[in-house]
Amino acid sequence: MPVSGPSIRLQNVSRHYAAVRAVDGVSLDIAAGSLVALVGLSGSGKSTLLKMINRLVEPDSGEIFIGETPVCSIDPHVLRRRIGYVFQNIGLFPHMTIARNIAIGLELAGEKEGSADRVAELLDLVELPQDTASRMPDQLSGGQQQRVGVARALATRPGLMLMDEPFGALDPVTRDNLTAQYKALHQRLGLTTVIVTHDMAEALYLADRILVMEGGKIKANATPAELLSGNAGEEAEALVAIPRAQAAHLIALGKKS
Amino acid sequence: MTEAWQQALARVPELLAAHVQISVSALLLAMLICLPLAIWAARSPRVAAVALTVASLIQTIPGLALLALFYPLLLGLSALIGGGISAFGFLPALLALTLYALLPILRNAVTGLTGVDPAAQEAADGLGMTGNQKLYYVEAPLAAPTIMAGIRTAAVWTIGAATLSTTVGQPSLGDLIFAGLQTQNWTLVLAGCLFSAALAISVDLLLGLIERGIRERRRILAGAGIAIIAAGLLVATLPLLITRDNVVVVGAKNFSEQYILARLIGSRLEAAGYDVRYRDGLGSAVVYRALSRGDIDVYVDYSGTIWTNQMQRTDAQTKAAMLDEIAKWTSASHGVKMLGALGFENTYAFAVRADDARQKSLKTLDDLARVSSDFNFGTDVEFLERPEWQMVQDAYPIRFKTARSFSPTFMYPALASGEVDVISAFSSDGRIAANGFVILDDPKGAVPSYEAIMLLAPKRGRDDKFVAALNPLAGAITVENMREANYTVDREGDKKTPRQAARWLNDNLRE
Incomplete structure (x- = not known):
């Protein structure tokens, strides 16, 4: 039952909290059926950007489209029922x-x-x-x-999944399992998925396109391969450097033994 | 079982029913107000701040005062809309108790609703729940145990505070407590306390059961709790459902003489075939109004009280002229019939210890004025505010060293023990003679006359059978007999109940 997920378009979207520009004039196209990771440090504005897509946060200016429909033209609760939402604190009803x-x-x-x-x-x-x-x-x-x-987010067969650090609080083994399984699910169901993570390694493994955010702006928009090749700018390079150094260290350890 | 216990227990079912009725009504009304308000407050911190502050302020008003405040408030409101609102009994008690129950329900409901796990709230929003769906599916169920705990607290408070509703003429288990306190009949006090405590504890346990049922999601537990409460409610209010015709209500203020006279009147009405109820412990301000509205049918008041409080007169008149004017005034202004004077007076009389009277040669209020700067004054709770005290001060230059208020029960022992040196005693009180106290004369006639008079509600004034049953009491009670009857009820040992004293009084009427 592959559903074809919708495309998403952001036009000059901004959101301020008091004096802080959480999201600062972001324009962006996300292709239908892609799995996009939003990567950045804490406070880079990635969660705010994600939550504006299902109107959990309203933009101060700019417009967001799902397919050809502006999200502000749909009642928030109607909109959200068409979008799967998964977040770090899970929020099952006890x-x-x-x-x-x-x-x-x-x-x-x-x-x-x-x-x-x-x-x-x-x-x-x-x-x-x-x-x-x-x-x-x-x-x-x-x-x-x-x-x-x-499962709860998928119950109503949404084409779009928004995931806010979904596996961030889990132990590494469980996290790895779930990440792999979700990737398979995404492909099998033909979803469009936007996933927020601060873990570049996870993003590199999972996503077919990675957006690096800093200070409310998109600093890099590249495929994992492009990121690893070092052509995506210094912000991206700083984030990629960590898993790369870890991998090099592990390889070095392996050779010693 | 002693007669005192039998008499106390005989009154319990009806009073318990009334107690349950008023408590449950107040609690339900408070829930009806608080739960929507809490939902609003949970969404708006400003509303929460205002609502909780108001509820807390109300809580700081003493329960007795809150009840008393509703009497003039409702009277004013009734006058404003042209009558029809009863300021007596159920309504003022309901409003005061409801206000009292607001705080715990509101506070817990707001705490419960705002304390819902943010993750569950975010999930609810993310799933596309509307505000109402979120309330129904998530917030209400998760806040329910906390809300229930608040209702539980409110229920216990309300049941306790409902004992005070006696003072505004709403029957409750407080009737037993107030009557018992006044006549030092500890059996009555104990019965009133035991039953209201038992009621509060059982309701607390049952609501606790429901709370646990909700918290642990065990429907059977919550269902059982609700079923038992419903059954209890039905049984408790059953006596109220049995309506009887020909019911008359005898009113009484809050001291022994009034209880005795009410029983005397009641027993004669019973003999004449009426079904008699008593409303005891009514405040002076409430009782006349209740009579004129027909909320009670008959009670005994004192000429001076009607003269100063109701007619607002301060001039001195002879006893006969006063009675004549009072009869005309009550009839003309409220349709109240003055059936006649009982034959004795219960006036304010300044009493001193016999040794003081002898050593300081105190005979009159003039003599008292002479020594007053060395004297400590003991009085009942209302005398210092009454016009009679002003009249006495206008006539005699009395300035006491200190003045302290007592309930009548403790005023006489205070004089006997030397804690105070002079008291504003009641002239028909048996404890004056029993303690050997000396009454000081009032040569200037500053204190008006306080003839005991029977007042009848407008409807009963036209009821020949009713009037015939009570007519023989006119002029039939001597002050000596009244003192004796009062003393048998008030004394420490070998106490009689007001009903026993009334029986004795009835056997010793002056022909």
Whole structure:
């Protein structure tokens, strides 16, 4: 059931918090079906930029289009129901079973019929056992909870997924697993995904295009290969230098032994 | 079981029912106000600040004062819209208790709603919930245990404070406590306290059960709690559902003589076939108005009180002329019938210890004025504010060293023990003679006459059977008998209940 995800276009988008320019006149095109990573240090404006796409944050100026539709022309809650949203703190509803957590988007859309089947399908998709459905969120590990978070976001078959440091709080092994599995899901479902991360290694592995942000501006917009070749500017180079140095160190260690 | 306990317990079911009714009504009204307000406050910090400040301010007003304040407020409101609002009984009690219950419910609801995990809120927004959906699916369920805890606190407070609603004429378990305190009938006080405490504890436990049910998401627990409360409510209010015809209400102010006379009147009405209820412990300001509105049917007042408080007169008249004018005035202005004087007077009388009277040769208020700068004055809670005190001060140059207020129960022992040197006693009080206190004469007639008079509500004034049942009491009670009856109720040992004293009084009427 490949869905074709929409393209996204930002035109001169800005957002200020008091005197701070979180996002400063960003213009950008994201191709349909791409997996784009927004990389940058804390406070670089990447989360703000992401949240303006589903109107969790409203821009002060500029316009954002999903496909050809300006997002400001759609009621926020209607818009958000068409977009999957996954974030670091997961936010499962502690008073609902996993099944109800996953199906809540369907419930909001009034699609109660067949939701049990859909929940089963989604549990398979995020590789959770079926008996998870009847459990409560606090009975699951962090990794399992974020799998549920992803399943919940996918329940209404959105074409676009927005992910804000989705695996940032998980242990490295779980994180690596989930990253790989999500990449496969993205391709299988034909999604457009924008993922915010501060981890360049993750971005290099996951994304087919990487946007480097600093001070509210996009400093680099390149493929992982271009970034690694060192042609994407000094901000990008500073971020790439860290995994590159780590990799070199590991290789050196391997040769010694 | 002793007779005192039997009498106390006999009144419990009806008072408990009224207590439950007023508490539950106030709690429900408070919830109705607070929950929408809390939702608004949770979305606007400014609304939260204002609402919580107002609720906290209300909480600092003593419960008794809050109740008392609603009486003039409702009277004013009623006058403003041309009548129809009762300032007596249920309504003022309901409003005061509701205000009292606001703070805990509001505070907990705002805390609960604003304390919802930000991650859950972000998820709700991200999923595309509208404000109402977010409230229904996420905020309300997550805040429910905290809100429930607030309701629980409010319930316990309200049940406790409801005992004070007696003072504005709303029956409650407080009737037992107030009557018991006045007549030093500790059985009554104990019964009132035990039952209101038991009520508060059971409600607290049941609401706690519901709270746990919600917190742990165990529907059975919450359901059981709700079911038991509903059943309890039904059983408790059952006595109120049985309406009886021919019910008359006898009013009484808050001291022993009034309780005794109310029982005397009540027993005669019962003998005449009426079903009698009592509203005890009413404030002087409330009781006459309640009678004129028909909220109570009959009570005993004192000529001087009507003269100064209701008629706003300060001139001195002979006893007969005063009674005559009072009868005309009550009838003309409120349709209230003065059935007649009972035959004794209960006036303010300045009493001193016998040894002081002898050593300092105190006989009159003039003598008292002479020594007053060395004397400590003990008085009841209202005398210093009453016009009679002004009249006395105008007539005699009295300036006491100190003045302290007591409940009548403690005023006499205070004089006996030397804590104070002179008190504003009540002339029909048996404790004057029992303690050997000396009453000082009032040669200038500064204190008006306080003949005990029976006042009838407009409807009862036209009820021949009613009038016939009470007519024999006119002029039939001597001051000696009233003192004796009062003393049997007020004394420390071998105490009689007001009903027993009333029976004795009825057997000793002057022909």
